[in-house]
Amino acid sequence: MKITIKDIAEISGVSTTTVSQILNNKGQRFSEETKRRVMKAVEENDYNPDYFAKNMINRESKTVGMIVPDVTDLFFSKVIEGVEAYLTKKDYMILLCNSNHSNEMEKNYIKQLLNRSVAGVILASPNAMELETSLKSSPYILIDRGINTRVEGNLLVKEYEGSYESVQYLIDAGHKKIGMLTNESGYYEMTDRYRAYVQCLKDNKLIYHGEYIEDGPVTIEGGYEAAKRLLERTDITALCCGNDQMAIGTYRAAYELGLKIPEDLSVIGFDDLEISSYLNPPLTTVAQPAFEIGYTAATYLFQSINSPEQKIPNRTFETEFIVRGSTTTVDKKK
Amino acid sequence: MKITIKDIAEISGVSTTTVSQILNNKGQRFSEETKRRVMKAVEENDYNPDYFAKNMINRESKTVGMIVPDVTDLFFSKVIEGVEAYLTKKDYMILLCNSNHSNEMEKNYIKQLLNRSVAGVILASPNAMELETSLKSSPYILIDRGINTRVEGNLLVKEYEGSYESVQYLIDAGHKKIGMLTNESGYYEMTDRYRAYVQCLKDNKLIYHGEYIEDGPVTIEGGYEAAKRLLERTDITALCCGNDQMAIGTYRAAYELGLKIPEDLSVIGFDDLEISSYLNPPLTTVAQPAFEIGYTAATYLFQSINSPEQKIPNRTFETEFIVRGSTTTVDKKK
Numbered sequence: 001m002k003i004t005i006k007d008i009a010e011i012s013g014v015s016t017t018t019v020s021q022i023l024n025n026k027g028q029r030f031s032e033e034t035k036r037r038v039m040k041a042v043e044e045n046d047y048n049p050d051y052f053a054k055n056m057i058n059r060e061s062k063t064v065g066m067i068v069p070d071v072t073d074l075f076f077s078k079v080i081e082g083v084e085a086y087l088t089k090k091d092y093m094i095l096l097c098n099s100n101h102s103n104e105m106e107k108n109y110i111k112q113l114l115n116r117s118v119a120g121v122i123l124a125s126p127n128a129m130e131l132e133t134s135l136k137s138s139p140y141i142l143i144d145r146g147i148n149t150r151v152e153g154n155l156l157v158k159e160y161e162g163s164y165e166s167v168q169y170l171i172d173a174g175h176k177k178i179g180m181l182t183n184e185s186g187y188y189e190m191t192d193r194y195r196a197y198v199q200c201l202k203d204n205k206l207i208y209h210g211e212y213i214e215d216g217p218v219t220i221e222g223g224y225e226a227a228k229r230l231l232e233r234t235d236i237t238a239l240c241c242g243n244d245q246m247a248i249g250t251y252r253a254a255y256e257l258g259l260k261i262p263e264d265l266s267v268i269g270f271d272d273l274e275i276s277s278y279l280n281p282p283l284t285t286v287a288q289p290a291f292e293i294g295y296t297a298a299t300y301l302f303q304s305i306n307s308p309e310q311k312i313p314n315r316t317f318e319t320e321f322i323v324r325g326s327t328t329t330v331d332k333k334k
Numbered sequence: 335m336k337i338t339i340k341d342i343a344e345i346s347g348v349s350t351t352t353v354s355q356i357l358n359n360k361g362q363r364f365s366e367e368t369k370r371r372v373m374k375a376v377e378e379n380d381y382n383p384d385y386f387a388k389n390m391i392n393r394e395s396k397t398v399g400m401i402v403p404d405v406t407d408l409f410f411s412k413v414i415e416g417v418e419a420y421l422t423k424k425d426y427m428i429l430l431c432n433s434n435h436s437n438e439m440e441k442n443y444i445k446q447l448l449n450r451s452v453a454g455v456i457l458a459s460p461n462a463m464e465l466e467t468s469l470k471s472s473p474y475i476l477i478d479r480g481i482n483t484r485v486e487g488n489l490l491v492k493e494y495e496g497s498y499e500s501v502q503y504l505i506d507a508g509h510k511k512i513g514m515l516t517n518e519s520g521y522y523e524m525t526d527r528y529r530a531y532v533q534c535l536k537d538n539k540l541i542y543h544g545e546y547i548e549d550g551p552v553t554i555e556g557g558y559e560a561a562k563r564l565l566e567r568t569d570i571t572a573l574c575c576g577n578d579q580m581a582i583g584t585y586r587a588a589y590e591l592g593l594k595i596p597e598d599l600s601v602i603g604f605d606d607l608e609i610s611s612y613l614n615p616p617l618t619t620v621a622q623p624a625f626e627i628g629y630t631a632a633t634y635l636f637q638s639i640n641s642p643e644q645k646i647p648n649r650t651f652e653t654e655f656i657v658r659g660s661t662t663t664v665d666k667k668k
Contacts, residue, residue: 017351063429063450072415072608077406084405084432088439093446095397096430098418105422112427116397220612252612274406278554278586280614 003047011041064301065113065121067097067106073218074245074273075290076124079143082294083122090302092119101185103127110134120301126185139304141297141312153304153312155297159192162286162319163240166268167200169321170238174330175266179212179236181226181246190218190242193270197240209234218242223249231257237266237330244269244276247283247326262328272322281325288319337381345375398635399447399455401431401440407552408579408607409624410458413477416628417456424636426453435519437461444468454635460519473638475631475646487638487646489631493523496620496653497530497574500602503655504572505538507663509600513546513570515560515580524552524576527604531574543568552576557583565591571599571664578603578610581617581660596662606656615659622653 009016014034022030022038041047066083068076084094095118097109106125111134113121120139125131132140132150141153170178180197183190194213201208211234216226223246227239231253241247247269251261259265261281269276272287296315304312343350348368356364356372375381400417402410418428429452431443440459445468447455454473459465466474466484475487504512514531517524528547535542545568550560557580561573565587575581581603585595593599595615603610606621630649638646 015351017349061450071418072408072411074406074408077411080430081406081432084430088432091446093429093431093450095427096414096418097427098415098422112425116395116427220609224612248609248612251614252616255614275554275582275609278558278582280585280589282586 003045005047008038008041008045008047011045012037014038061117061119062092063095063116063118064092064298065095065097065109065116065118066123067099067109067113067121068124069099069101069126070219071096071098074275075243075271075288078273078290079124079294079297082291082296083298084294085291086295086298086302092302099125101126103130106131107134114138119305122297122301139301139308139312141301141304143293143297152314153300154314155293155300155317156314157189157288157293157317158319159189160196162270162288162321163193163196164200165319165321166240166270166284166286167197168204169323170240170266170268170327171200171204171206173238173266173327175238176206177209177212177234177236177238178206179214179230179234179239181223181230181239181241181250182213182215183218183222183242184215193240193242212236216242216246218246220245220249222246224252225249227253228257231259231265237264238268238327239265240268240270242270244271244273244283244285247285248275248279251279262326266327266330268327272320277324279326284324284327285322286319287322289317293317337379339381342372342375342379342381345379346371348372395451395453396426397429397450397452398426398632399429399431399443399450399452400457401433401443401447401455402458403433403435403460404553405430405432408609409577409605412607412624413458413628413631416625416630417632418628419625420629420632420636426636433459435460437464440465441468448472453639456631456635473635473642473646475635475638477627477631486648487634488648489627489634489651490649491523491622491627491651492653493526494530496604496622496655497527498534499653499655500574500604500618500620501531501534502538503657504574504600504602504661505534505540507572507600507661509572509664510540511543511546511568511570511572512540513548513564513568513573515557515564515573515575515584516547516549517552517556517576518549527574527576546570550576550580552580554579554583556580558586559583561587562591565593565599572602572661573599574602574604576604578605578607578617578619581619582609582613585613596660600661600664602661606654611658613660618658618661619656620653621656623651627651 005016005019009019019038022035070076099105121135122141122143124143143155182194198208214226214230216222223241227250239250241250247267250267254261254265261267269283269285272285276283276285300312339350339353343353353372356369404410433439455469456475456477458477477489516528548560548564550556557575561584573584575584581601584601588595588599595601603617603619606619610617610619634646
């Protein structure tokens with residue numbers, strides 16, 4: 001049986017409020033004798049005042065809420081790992097919330113996190129703008145995703161530049177029929193990657209073909225389905241996938257349609273998941289530092305919790321274009 | 335600014351203890367007038383008593399701790415998804431702990447979780463036996479892994495039967511030189527899968543070759559390194575991988591060594607991750623229900639929290655052998 005504050009109060013013959021105040025260094029008004037008695041009971045019974053009880057006085061839960069769209073998404077599990085790696089050093093823990101991309105769930109989670117007096121929130125959501133009002137009473141960091149109105153605590157990635165570089169690479173390799181897999185459910189980075197694609201074609205005086213674009217969920221299966229539709233109706237020679245997971249799905253679609261990568265189809269991803277360099281052929285992709293993003297988010301949130309008067313920094317992460325075996329040059333006549 | 339219990343106490347002219355007791359239905363000794371005044375202040379100020387404060391009376395944190403060896407492991411992220419899916423329906427949240435396979439970290443996490451008065455713990459660890467003593471004061475469920483001394487609350491998978499079936503399949507397809515990738519860091523299921531391999535060879539009167547076995551971390555990279563060593567020193571025609579992630583690494587190793595799957599090497603995994611059916615060729619594997627395991631663990635833990643007098647059930651999950659494109663028959667002369 002765990003010793004509770006009530007037990008300590010009974011043993012030392014005082015109220016739980018008295019015990020609580022003495023343990024939280026707010027017991028000035030009590031006699032030395034009372035304090036001694038309480039501390040003796042605490043020590044003898046190996047009582048460990050828990051954070052929930054402490055919190056009533058300190059409002060310090062040493063707990064941080066984290067909301068992600070999909071905990072099984074390989075990018076986000078790496079971000080979570082980064083957040084955890086920093087917070088655990090500070091004796092903070094994560095209340096993890098899996099929103100399944102649902103705005104309704106996100107709202108509900110924020111309410112529940114605030115009910116639990118979390119010290120702060122890390123939020124990865126396409127719906128950030130709408131959610132910010134409900135977060136006003138707590139420090140928070142917006143991760144990676146989200147058009148938002150905030151001037152601090154935003155962690156962004158150079159999506160546009162990264163995507164532009166990959167499309168330019170394909171054009172330089174002779175590709176003219178370049179497709180793209182996108183996702184139109186509001187994720188800003190997908191929009192940014194798509195905008196870069198459009199602009200890069202334009203800058204290179206290539207015609208934009210609406211039928212070269214296909215939309216789908218940002219998952220392996222989503223990429224598979226989208227790529228299949230796209231490859232069945234067009235004769236593109238290269239495909240920029242919304243992320244690495246969609247690229248993995250594309251490998252499967254190409255295989256089923258008898259297209260060889262990269263001979264018949266060059267494929268580029270976005271993320272550089274661990275698995276991507278192990279694919280057959282290894283995936284050419286735009287790397288973004290998922291672990292570092294998580295680690296930085298946790299660092300900034302911790303600063304914000306402990307120095308609320310200071311402004312939270314913003315940070316934009318660079319991408320890196322990594323050429324592997326899934327892309328090749330194409331006969332210019334094609 | 336968030337309204338606190340102190341604010342409510344001030345507004346209604348009573349102590350925080352009084353507010354707390356009234357809100358927790360322990361305010362019988364207070365007058366109707368006092369109760370009315372407190373409830374009015376609560377309603378008018380939209381005060382939401384937080385779980386931490388409530389907990390001091392109720393010891394009900396509506397929070398569950400979950401410790402996994404690796405949050406980026408594709409199997410565990412699916413288990414977490416299952417746990418979350420059940421608990422969120424019950425308004426419970428998960429404090430997620432990533433132990434990095436470290437026993438030291440696990441011990442520290444358990445301490446921290448108990449400090450935070452979690453309602454229960456879900457533990458996935460190879461070190462379960464040792465950890466159980468520290469968990470005695472809390473309901474807990476052991477997930478999937480772990481030789482342990484407990485007679486209830488164990489969720490296991492038919493590792494042995496699943497592995498045996500896969501080795502028998504290869505033998506029936508004519509393979510005689512069958513290798514295995516294992517992990518010797520204490521995960522019981524890896525030991526079970528290995529034991530089944532040894533027994534199946536024996537039952538089929540095939541000679542066991544120590545050099546056909548290679549050990550490595552249960553990751554993609556671990557599988558890649560182990561498979562490379564194994565394939566360089568032997569001429570095996572089939573390989574049973576410790577899990578699907580190791581199989582993904584094996585694909586890469588085989589590719590680099592100029593071995594075609596399945597023509598030169600049949601490969602079998604264990605888990606059936608989402609990605610496995612999208613590999614090229616799609617992976618033959620032993621499926622285990624990761625989401626269902628997590629969901630069941632959460633269900634049992636919830637029961638255990640709310641009906642501590644009842645025994646927690648044990649459950650053993652079936653596996654399913656799924657034949658895809660990574661295995662083929664072999665010339666019996668080989």
